[in-house]
Amino acid sequence: MFRSLALCLAFLATPALAEAPAHEAFGAARSPAPGEARVYGSYAKGCHAGGVQLAADGPGWAAMRLSRDRRWAHPALADFVARLAARARAAGLGGLLIGDMGQPRGGPMKSGHRSHQTGLDVDIWLRPLSEKRPDATAREALSSWDVVQGRATLFEGLWRRSSARAIPLAAQDPAVARIFVHPVIKRALCAETAGTARPWMSKIRPWWGHDAHFHVRLACPAGSPECVDQAPPPAGEGCGAALDWWFTDEPYSGSSSPRKDLTMADLPPACRAVVDAN
Numbered sequence: 001m002f003r004s005l006a007l008c009l010a011f012l013a014t015p016a017l018a019e020a021p022a023h024e025a026f027g028a029a030r031s032p033a034p035g036e037a038r039v040y041g042s043y044a045k046g047c048h049a050g051g052v053q054l055a056a057d058g059p060g061w062a063a064m065r066l067s068r069d070r071r072w073a074h075p076a077l078a079d080f081v082a083r084l085a086a087r088a089r090a091a092g093l094g095g096l097l098i099g100d101m102g103q104p105r106g107g108p109m110k111s112g113h114r115s116h117q118t119g120l121d122v123d124i125w126l127r128p129l130s131e132k133r134p135d136a137t138a139r140e141a142l143s144s145w146d147v148v149q150g151r152a153t154l155f156e157g158l159w160r161r162s163s164a165r166a167i168p169l170a171a172q173d174p175a176v177a178r179i180f181v182h183p184v185i186k187r188a189l190c191a192e193t194a195g196t197a198r199p200w201m202s203k204i205r206p207w208w209g210h211d212a213h214f215h216v217r218l219a220c221p222a223g224s225p226e227c228v229d230q231a232p233p234p235a236g237e238g239c240g241a242a243l244d245w246w247f248t249d250e251p252y253s254g255s256s257s258p259r260k261d262l263t264m265a266d267l268p269p270a271c272r273a274v275v276d277a278n
């Protein structure tokens with residue numbers, strides 16, 4: 001009896017029996033889950049059915065890194081990209097280079113983002129789309145523009161010509177819940193629009209790792225009762241003392257905790273059906 005108990009315990013402790021990371025199944029899905037567009041769960045623990053693939057090219061935008069196959073989204077996000085590109089053009093700004101959205105069925109990814117799981121997140125490069133559209137090779141090889149020097153300074157020349165000009169337009173879109181930007185970019189936008197009414201400014205959130213792109217996050221769309229919104233950003237423009245913290249050492253001094261792979265058990269139960277659906 002003792003022996004079988006010991007065997008049992010050894011069996012339970014075998015790492016191979018731990019549930020597989022959910023990114024394996026979601027990363028293997030090459031097509032969207034059939035059915036109506038529907039979001040399950042939250043931005044960093046979720047998935048979606050009925051996704052669409054953003055066109056590689058559209059009026060005023062070009063999708064980058066096509067080989068990654070991460071330009072899948074809820075239709076509301078593909079619509080948003082087209083809308084923002086049109087507004088940017090109407091405002092005399094350059095075209096947009098579109099980075100990662102998500103996987104065909106959303107879900108956790110093997111590398112890169114913690115969020116981008118529900119088809120509602122998109123990274124937009126700060127490097128603008130030039131007159132000549134990049135070919136497929138250039139879409140793999142080109143890099144975005146890192147407009148931030150050190151932690152607290154903008155490369156002014158790049159900044160002025162960058163797609164950051166489109167951030168206020170994106171923030172004014174009612175579908176948008178939040179936009180993550182480098183703190184220096186938030187500070188510059190605060191300064192440039194000082195003295196104007198800017199109720200949209202609270203949506204622009206300083207965050208680590210956004211020196212070469214801005215990250216737009218839509219609110220839960222209609223028709224997805226299982227979609228979990230993030231709490232709204234704090235009231236106020238976030239241009240004052242809250243921003244000062246980002247220019248201290250504190251945000252950069254902590255050690256980041258190692259990333260734990262999510263398993264299916266961490267996701268809403270509907271995500272198992274989403275990833276298994278034929």
Ligand SMILES: [Zn+2]
Pocket residue numbers: 113116121122123215
């Ligand atoms: Zn992102």
